[in-house]
Amino acid sequence: MSSTISDIAKIAGVAKSTVSRYLNGGSVGDKTRKKIEQAIKEAKYTPNPFAQSLKAKKTNIIGTIVPRLDSYASSQTLIGIDEQLKRLNYQMLISNTSQSLEREIESIYSFANQKMAGIILLATEITEQHIEAFEAVKVPVLLIGQEHPEIHSVIHDDFHAGYAMGHYILEKGYRDIAYLGVTERDIAVGVKRKHGFKKAMEEVQQDCHVHYYETEFNIPAAQAKAREIIHDHQPPIFVCATDNIALGVLKAAYAEGLSIPKDLAVTGFGGYEVTEIIHPSLTTAKFFYQEAGETAAKHIVELVNERSVEKLTISKFKIIERESVDINLKHGI
Incomplete structure (x- = not known):
């Protein structure tokens, strides 16, 4: 004891x-x-360094607000933040909001009251309430995943990832496409990825038909929506805004007796580990979540110490070609 x-x-x-x-x-x-x-x-x-830090006038604790813990993207980002903060002699305190914007705002004020040195927010949406809270707490704040002109941000290159994925499937010959996205309240996933994809579609010379749909981020909702789309119009390919949505589409395809990728090709965004393990493995745009977390940790510590940091940092991505897209067949040409 x-x-x-x-x-x-x-x-x-x-x-x-x-x-x-x-x-x-x-x-x-x-x-x-x-x-x-x-x-x-x-x-x-x-x-206890944590207790001592809370009692001090200036703490070495970074409050990190996350919308959900059961997410590959969130967990990998948190690992990156935590490991980098430890190297810099800082600690991380996590607040999980379970995708509640109200709890997210409360966490900002709560962390400020606990004298956090800085706050990192893994954001899905930035509202006026967020901006008001950031201005009121007078604590350095950094966003991951979303950007705002007034707040330091580390984002993934969603637009160019969408653009690259669009060109990738066009090169494979697909011209009848179902794009399964999410609400446009999420600027990064719901808007930028789709807009990048649309730009690639606009550049194709041959006739190209794209149907745009929306679903939720979870697998069951994506599976239900995919089955509905397959019944109404069976496209040869689904381009999904996240890997989780793609996993839902794969489940729907199996339920409908479709063969992947012969009857239906599927792509995602994220690069989750499970997408390499499953069979057929998933073609996806891989984001480097852990590296983004490390960058965010470095930047928030710089801000805490009143040093200059670039307002916007864009993380890299890579198209990973796997078995869920038929690279040997040419569709619609």
Whole structure:
């Protein structure tokens, strides 16, 4: 069992408040200081750096707000943040909002009240309430995944990933395409990826027919929507705004007795580990979430220390070609 301040006070023969004052850098007499230091050695006491940091005027804790923990993108980003912060002698405190914007706003104020040195927000949407909170708390804030002209941001290259994916499937000969996206309230995933894809479609010379649909981020919703689309109009390919949506489409295809990629090709965005393990493996635009998290951690520490950081940083991506797209057949040419 670990020692406590009470144990130290008892051994040193002083009050708990005196031990606490010593541990927090307060003034104590030389004789008392030596007694406390000796007691600490005897009890093998290790101060709690988290508690000490909260009591200090300036903490070394970065509050990180995440919309959901059961997400590959979120978990990999958090790993990157945590590992980089540790290297910089900072700590991370996580608030999971379960995709509630109200809880997200509350977390911003809560972290500021707990004297966090800075706040990182894995954002899905930036509202006026967010901006008001950022301005009110007077704490350095950095966004991951979304951008705002007034806030430092680390984003994925959603537009060019969408554009590259569009050109990729056009090169494979697909011309009758179902694009399964998400709400445009999510600017990065719902707007930029789709707009990049649309730009690639506009550049094709031959006739190209694209039907745009929306679903939710989870697999069951994507599966239900995909089955509905397959029944109404069986396209030869689904381009999905996330890997989770693509997994839902794959489940729908199997339920309908379709062969991948012979009857139906599928692509995603994200590069989740599971997309390489499943069979057939998923063609996807891979984002480097852990590296983005590391960059965000470096930048928030720079901001905390009042050093200059570029307003917008764009993370890289890579198209990963796998088995879910038929690279040997030419469709619609």
